[in-house]
Amino acid sequence: MRVLFLHPDLGIGGAERLVVDAGLALQRRGHQVSYVTAHHDRQHCFPETRDQLPVTVRGAWLPGSVCGRLRALCVYVRMLYAALCVVLAPGPRPDLVFCDQVSACVPLLRWAGLRVLFYCHFPDQLLTARRSTLKRLYRAPLDWLEERSTGAAHRVLVNSAFTGGVFAETFPSLRAGRQPDVLYPSLDLVAFDAPLETTVEQVLGAPPPPHLLLSLNRFERKKNLALALDALAEMERLDAAAVSRCRLVLAGGYDPQNAENIAHLAELEAHAAELGVSERVTFLRSPSDAAKRALLRAATAVVYTPDREHFGIVPLEAMYCGAPVVAAASGGPLETVVSGQTGLLCEPRAQEFAAALLRLVTEPEAARRMGEAGRRRVLQNFSFQAFGDRLEKIVTEVVAESAGKEGDLGTEKKTE
Template sequence: MTKVVFLHPDLGIGGAERLVVDAALALKGKGCDVQFVTSHHSPQHCFVETRDGTLPVTVVGDWLPRHIFGRFYALCAYVRMIYAAVYVVFFSGLAPDIVFCDQVSVCVPFLRIGGFKVLFYCHFPDQLLTQPGSALKSFYRAPLNWLEETTTGLADRILVNSIFTAGVFRDTFKRLHVQPTVLYPTMNTDVFDNTTPLPISEILNKEFADSAVLFLSINRYERKKNLKLALDAMCELKNCLSASEWLHVHLVMAGGYDTRVNENVEHYDELLSHANTLGLTEKVTFMKSPSDVEKISLLKHCHCLIYTPPNEHFGIVPLEAMYAGKPVIAANSGGPTETVVNDVTGFLCNLKPEDFAHAMLKCIQNEGVRTKLGKAGQDRIKKLFSFMAFSDQLLEIVHSLHDMKDKVE
């Protein structure tokens, strides 16, 4: 039995966390022994499979600081991951055949010291996730950026989440002559199929008429997710509808919210204020960190997904919406251009409120369009992004690394 340890910095709720959880479930379903090691895991802010015992989780080094006086987040993340890697190599007794790590590559050389084969999943180069700043910040980031590129190149196999990210990887890590393998994220359709949706009135504490049209946005409360665009699009949409039509339109904005993350707290308040300024307070409902059941229920009850991040690395939520049979209105850039087919499974739009509003109008005024797009989305997910296809590809990669390990020994 192949033993795989997943080493992840913070096992909370997000696209990266969903991917590693699905990867662990896929390998477990194929007969592998899987275990998580992480620097942080809160039962109140995690996916259920990491809480109910389905996937064993060991937390190490959570006492180490996440920042120093509100700064040096990246440096602290590196230290925490090195500590976790040292634990896996010298103190855990796990003796994995393969370590699957992601997000922070600085742990890779320490894992190699232990003689483990390392599979590194690059969701996106970490150095591109930080905003450019002062000369002092550039001086601080320079060695970290060099270290990220160097340690990423030490992995035995490198995976990325989309063709878009593969291109960014090559453009960013110019010293590495590596062709990463694209392993598209998936979704665990069994959980989706076996979840009985909650009534929408119970989730939102509001009653809606049968004629209501619900738009849904699901994203972490981060500024880079461009969530204000959904509110601005709603404002534009109001001008396109009669008073009676507008009466039945509602937007639900749900997303990951962690009180430890200042940006989550600040941006949530910014969005509330922006909705109020636009006169949309009664037309928008905000939700913090919906549970898995609530999220699935929202996807099943909504009529259309609004996905606003520009140049998103991949984007798992559009997959979930298409599997639920809902059209997706997304930015015409990044990962969604590989998952959403314009005018077939949804609409790819320029980052303008009026463009999003125009697509939303099509979904409001023609139920047949919504049904057609939703059905095409379901078919596309089952054909190209199924959990089985993901599991088979990942298992093949793991077996190839295991075979390499056997040959060396």
């Protein structure tokens, strides 16, 4: 089959990782995969989109914002333009369009007779604050369009049961006939099993500490990264001797063109200085995949701070690499981390995170057992093979169901 992925910005993030993995999974099963996106920076993207997956950019000339505002509207316009380019493109039409994040273009694709699978990482309307009447008025038509256009897809997928519940609450008009299917993100285990191309010492520029506490997340405020710094300060208050053997590494996606990334990293550095823990913290911008694997394999624990995270791929990466996870007891981690077996789930408060991390630092045997159990859990439940098999089954069903409906419609027309 010819499967086209339509994505707003093919950069580095959880949503991008999923669509890249989905493309690789289908490509390895013999399908023709291609991508159309409104933005693709070859210096800030997953390497597979440079050398394995064909990517076409459409609409990059359209503004991403207007004076730093109206970002959602601009993204919607860019996606509509990209979808129009797909509809008008010469040559063979795709058998299926896999659209994600922005559903506004789904009705256009359906109008053109294309089969559409929409992946809802999380309802877009819940990702923005509405602190003013003007903002609420601005968002109202966009929210209405999101619900109606999402319902136009042939099939809707979500990344976790948690997101499925949020989907039902957010889009009440879709509850009756639009139950989304859960397709968990996965890991490409082959890549994670590859020999290390670098060492932790090379990544950090210093000898590795006895206990490496690792946070992997984009430098965005919603990721709640300050919690990791607060927990480190609380750990020092509780057990200074144990913390003297620890180093917290805050590593994650950092785009020098992204204003929030720049501002938030500065905020975190200032917060670390204010807490007096700067000498025990390393900030690492956009580590390579090789550096990330080296850090994960060396970590005593992975600190995962987002609250009500939609799914979160980092806990899976950590568990597969044998690192126990300390995460907020909400959202996706409730479905991936088994507290007490593959890590520790707790309320997103410094005291609780500190206690959990100290347990892993001071009880190495318990940490080792959790790491081993985490790896087994990923192999059993979140392998790339299982992800690809389920995705192909869904894709095949959508194409077959749509073809069947078109056939029935043709028969009805002939009868008339």
